[in-house]
Amino acid sequence: MTSAIGDLAHTLRQSRYTVVLTGAGVSTESDIPDFRGSGGLWKKLDSMKLLSLDTLYYEPELFYTEGLELLNxxxxxxxxxxxxxxAWLEQRSLVQAVITQNIDGLHYESGSKRVLEMHGNLRTCSCLRCGAKTSFDLLVDAASRGEIPPKCRCGGTLRPDVVFFGDPMPPSFQEAIQEAQQADLMLVVGSSLQVAPVSYLPSLARQLAIVNLEPTPYDRAARIVIHDKAGIVLSKLVEHIKANLL
Ligand SMILES: [Zn+2]
Known part of the structure; x- marks a missing residue:
């Protein structure tokens, strides 16, 4: 793997504009299950149905108990x-943006500034009637008090700002397309690139590097492929770059 890390460091330094695309594999080491991975919960019809617009609208009781538990x-x-x-690579201007399929907000928490969240977040929720945004904690508190569905001040239903099955993609998806189009390098980390339409983004970048435990449909098109854990590979990458800066 050492030479692959060296290649990756070199390619990253050569690239004028690098965009990172992350998936569940980046968060598994934070003890967040890969719901869409092999054997993951999202693969089961139950969970797909649970976190869908249909359930939100027609079975709110189920959505705001079991569905909310899954999000929690x-x-x-x-x-x-x-x-x-x-976050370190962004601070050193070696990464220009992070596009993520994750909803856990951990890129922001670790200090990344330019983060495009493709599947929404768990910081806020929105009113289905008036569109007002409020904190996700309010929704959770209301649901735990038995207020189901949780209501906005206007009386409308509050929903999580997460992209569920049946939802359109958020406006940040258009931004992600632009980022991918201007990328010299797209570094895919912890995504098996199976979930459309985000899985379309790597085809727009000039070069690809992939760090993922399992093979992806883009492996053959990528300049560098490393099948290992995200945390291990990226830590070594940072060490390698630091060592060469001395
Ligand atoms: Zn409202």
Missing amino acids: TMRGKQPNAAHKAL
Whole structure:
């Protein structure tokens, strides 16, 4: 792996504009389950149905108990070595943006500034009637008091600002397309690139580097492929770059 790390460091330094695309594999080391990975919960029809617009609208009781419980398993976690390495690379201007499929907010918590969240977040929720945004904690508190569905001041239902099955992509997806189009290098970390339409983004970048435990459909098109854990690889990458700066 050492030579692959060296290649990656070299490619990163040569690139004028690098965009990172992260998936669940970046958060598993923060003890957040990979819901969409092999054997993951999202693969089961139950969970896909649970966190869908249909359930939100027609079975709010189910959505705001079991569905909310599933979302809550992703809260209160700490950034890991992979998040910290990506924040460090951004500070050194070696990374220009992070596009993420994760909703846990750990890129922000680790200090990354330019983060595009493709599947929403767990910081806020929105009113289905008036569109007002409020903190996600309010929604959780209301649901735990038995206020189901939780209501906005206007009486409308509050929903998590997470992209569920049946939801359109958020405006940040257009930004992500622009980022990918101007990228000299897209570094994919911890994503098997299976979830559309985000899985389309790597095809827009000039060069690809992939760090993921499992093979991805883009491995053959990538300049560098490392099948290992995100935290291990990115920590070594940072060490390698630091050593060469001395
Ligand atoms: Zn409202």
